[in-house]
Amino acid sequence: xxxxxxxxxMSIMQKQKARDPNAGYAKDFVPLMRRILPACAERGIKxxxxxxxxxxxxxxxxxxxxxxxxxxxxxxxIVTGDDIMSRIDELLERGIELRNMDTGAPLSTVRDRIQSxxxxxxxxxxxxxxxxxxxxxxTGRATDxxxxxxxxxxxxxxxxxxxxxxxxxxxxGHIIECGAQASGGNCQYExxxxxxxxxxxxxxxxxSPDGTFVVTKHERTGGWIIIPGVKEQLVYEMGDPHEYITPxxxxxxxxxxxxxxxxxxxxxxxxxxxxxxxxxxxxISYSAGFKAVGTLVYSWPDAYDKAQAADRILRxxxxxxxxxxxxxxxxxxxxxxxxxxxxxxxxxxxxxxxxRVGVRGPDRSAIERFTKExxxxxxxxxxxxxxxxxxxxKVEEIVAYWPALIPKEEITPVVEVLET
Amino acid sequence: MKVQLAKLAHARSGDKGDTANIGxxxxxxxxxxxxxxxxxxxxxxxxxxxxxxxxxxxxxLPNLGALNFLLHESLGGGGTLSLMxxxxxxxxxxxxxxxxxxxxxxxxxxxxx
Numbered sequence: 001x002x003x004x005x006x007x008x009x010m011s012i013m014q015k016q017k018a019r020d021p022n023a024g025y026a027k028d029f030v031p032l033m034r035r036i037l038p039a040c041a042e043r044g045i046k047x048x049x050x051x052x053x054x055x056x057x058x059x060x061x062x063x064x065x066x067x068x069x070x071x072x073x074x075x076x077x078i079v080t081g082d083d084i085m086s087r088i089d090e091l092l093e094r095g096i097e098l099r100n101m102d103t104g105a106p107l108s109t110v111r112d113r114i115q116s117x118x119x120x121x122x123x124x125x126x127x128x129x130x131x132x133x134x135x136x137x138x139t140g141r142a143t144d145x146x147x148x149x150x151x152x153x154x155x156x157x158x159x160x161x162x163x164x165x166x167x168x169x170x171x172x173g174h175i176i177e178c179g180a181q182a183s184g185g186n187c188q189y190e191x192x193x194x195x196x197x198x199x200x201x202x203x204x205x206x207x208s209p210d211g212t213f214v215v216t217k218h219e220r221t222g223g224w225i226i227i228p229g230v231k232e233q234l235v236y237e238m239g240d241p242h243e244y245i246t247p248x249x250x251x252x253x254x255x256x257x258x259x260x261x262x263x264x265x266x267x268x269x270x271x272x273x274x275x276x277x278x279x280x281x282x283x284i285s286y287s288a289g290f291k292a293v294g295t296l297v298y299s300w301p302d303a304y305d306k307a308q309a310a311d312r313i314l315r316x317x318x319x320x321x322x323x324x325x326x327x328x329x330x331x332x333x334x335x336x337x338x339x340x341x342x343x344x345x346x347x348x349x350x351x352x353x354x355x356r357v358g359v360r361g362p363d364r365s366a367i368e369r370f371t372k373e374x375x376x377x378x379x380x381x382x383x384x385x386x387x388x389x390x391x392x393x394k395v396e397e398i399v400a401y402w403p404a405l406i407p408k409e410e411i412t413p414v415v416e417v418l419e420t
Numbered sequence: 421m422k423v424q425l426a427k428l429a430h431a432r433s434g435d436k437g438d439t440a441n442i443g444x445x446x447x448x449x450x451x452x453x454x455x456x457x458x459x460x461x462x463x464x465x466x467x468x469x470x471x472x473x474x475x476x477x478x479x480x481l482p483n484l485g486a487l488n489f490l491l492h493e494s495l496g497g498g499g500t501l502s503l504m505x506x507x508x509x510x511x512x513x514x515x516x517x518x519x520x521x522x523x524x525x526x527x528x529x530x531x532x533x
Contacts, residue, residue: 008500102437102498188430188513189447228430228445231484235443237434238488241479254481270483288501329496329503337504338511340471342518358503401499403437 001147002049003177004029010141011285011399013053014085014116024055030062033136034070037063040135041072048126048147052138054116056080060138060418067420074420077134079125081413082118082141084282084406091410098282098404107404113287115399119280119406122247123169124160125413126150132417141283145246148173148205156209167251167273168211170244174251175215175233175268176203182215182233184223189232196222212269214261225264243274247281247408250274279405288400289326290367291360294374295333297387299352306382307332307355313381314357317373325361325370332356354387360398367395422520427531429455431513438498439490440472440509442516446485447532455487456480458521464489467519468512489516 004026017024029051040047052059060078067074084091088111091098098107098117107114118141127150129137137150149169152158158165175182182203184194201221206214215225234253238244241253250273257270298306311330318328331337333354335346346353359370371393378385425444428451433442444459446452461478468476474492481488495509496502506512523531 102439186432188432189445228447231445231486232430232432232443234484235441235445235481235486235488236432237436238441238443238479239436239490241481241488254483256483258484291503293503327496327503331505333505338506339515339518341469342467342471342515356505360501360503398500400501401437 001151001173001176002029002032002047002051003144003147004049004051005053005141007283007401008285008399010054010118010283011115013055017055022055022058025053025059026051029059030066033063034066037067037070037072037074041074046130046135046137046151048137048139048150050139050142050144050147052078052140054083054118054140056138056140063136063138064418064420072420075133075135076418076420077126077129077132077137078416078418079121079129079137079139079142079413081125081411082121082139084119084411085114085117088114088117091406096406096410098284098406101403101405107284107402110286110402115285115287117282117284119282119411120247121280121411121413122146123150123153124248125415127153128415129417130154132415134417143246144177145170145173146248148176149248152207156207161275163249163273163275164271165211166249168213168268168271169207170246170249170251170273171234171253171256171268171271172205172207172213174244175230176205178233178236179203180223181236182230183217183225184229187229187232189226189228194224198222211271212267214265214267216265225266227258227260227266230258230266230268245277247276249276278408280408280411282404282406284402284404285399286402288398289360289362290364290395291358291398292367292371292393292395293356293358294371294393295354295356295387296374296377296385297352297354298382299384299386300349302348303350303353304332304335304346306384307353310355310377310381310385311357314373314377318370321369323366323369324363325359325366327360329358330355364395371395421523421525421528423523423528423531424517425459425519425521426517427533428521429517431516433509433511433513435495435498435507435509438495439492440494440512442489442491442512444487444489444516449485450530452482452485454521454523454527458523459487459519461489463519464491464516467516468494471515
């Protein structure tokens with residue numbers, strides 16, 4: 001399984017497609033398939049990937065041409081039906097408000113700024129594609145857990161109300177969806193002892209028909225598969241552990257049992273699940289103004305005092321220019337940027353401090369003006385300052401994420417299988 | 421006596437919008453009840469004063485010897501809106517491990533390392 005889509009990726013792809021109708025999918029996927037297709041064809045390895053972005057067919061066509069060049073016969077399944085961008089007005093008119101799950105605000109408040117809108121599809125459309133003989137399944141917005149669950153449903157013939165097993169496959173997906181973050185990467189537990197992260201092995205799930213599975217990795221690779229490491233990944237980005245909601249089921253993380261089954265092998269069992277909800281999550285992206293971040297580095301002596309003085313000068317100048325921002329944030333990297341007041345005051349002999357000032361607002365010209373105020377501080381502000389080789393800060397357009405729910409019956413996934 | 425949470429637990433944190441989540445995991449199973457007793461939602465809210473501007477929720481996972489905390493309104497708007505270095509809340513895990521908690525002499529004697 002290959003997971004390509006972060007929360008705002010779809011909007012970037014939507015922009016690419018607007019410029020070039022053949023673009024709008026994960027470009028990296030095609031050269032990757034060129035490399036692995038021969039091995040997949042030879043050994044009968046199937047691939048599920050949400051690499052299709054907002055142009056699933058374009059992505060499939062690109063893979064088909066690669067397969068032809070390599071002289072391989074490959075059946076490619078595509079799953080579409082997730083894109084509801086063209087239906088937004090119709091849905092809003094019918095009273096489907098697509099309220100923001102975090103803030104409760106109705107979508108109409110940002111209607112004119114929407115850049116993409118996609119429902120998260122689950123495992124079942126991918127299962128259909130596999131049933132029809134697809135060797136490579138390419139989707140648009142599909143859940144990362146569904147990419148792992150679909151092959152299990154297909155292989156073991158699990159039914160659509162076998163909630164415990166569906167939950168088990170979902171949790172298997174959650175464990176491996178961040179790659180090496182389950183096999184030693186970003187692992188706090190005894191991190192100094194983790195072997196050979198330069199050659200880290202990615203986690204593998206060995207699934208069984210009964211819904212139990214083993215997390216492992218290839219021999220002679222770096223990293224490790226240990227219970228504390230698997231636990232760290234289980235709690236990653238977790239909400240209410242009793243209900244991990246996906247399109248396919250509701251998984252209960254408080255039922256997971258873990259035990260060692262050998263070196264770099266953790267067995268996962270006991271998982272229980274409940275029926276899926278009547279809704280699908282929708283990921284909507286919208287344009288939310290502009291931002292820029294400027295940084296400068298101040299050195300010993302009195303590095304922190306100097307950085308604070310520079311911040312005061314900068315803010316006074318921004319005030320005098322009458323610039324309006326939604327937010328101005330000052331951070332002192334090396335002092336408090338990550339742990340804030342919990343870090344305590346630094347010693348007087350701290351070797352250096354990075355001043356990091358970010359601004360955000362709806363007016364691009366105000367943000368542009370801010371980016372011109374950083375460099376002058378080198379010549380007009382406190383001494384022993386450096387770290388400006390990168391030039392003026394860049395103004396970034398903010399594409400923000402709007403999570404919402406939509407009744408399941410509104411979404412009809414479409415599955416097709418293409419021959420090379 | 422007081423000990424730092426880092427002596428009893430490890431953690432991983434992440435984000436969902438403007439909410440940071442921290443999974444706090446006991447270094448061994450016998451330490452889990454100490455976490456349940458000492459690391460309450462109220463204490464975590466107090467610990468993150470000035471950082472977490474919303475409520476703190478706590479969930480128990482005795483099967484993993486872990487607690488999950490949700491710290492609402494903590495990430496400067498979250499996602500791409502946030503101007504924070506740690507807009508994804510990745511370092512909230514170790515920020516929590518700075519907390520000092522009260523343990524009995526017997527519990528202190530059983531601490532690893």
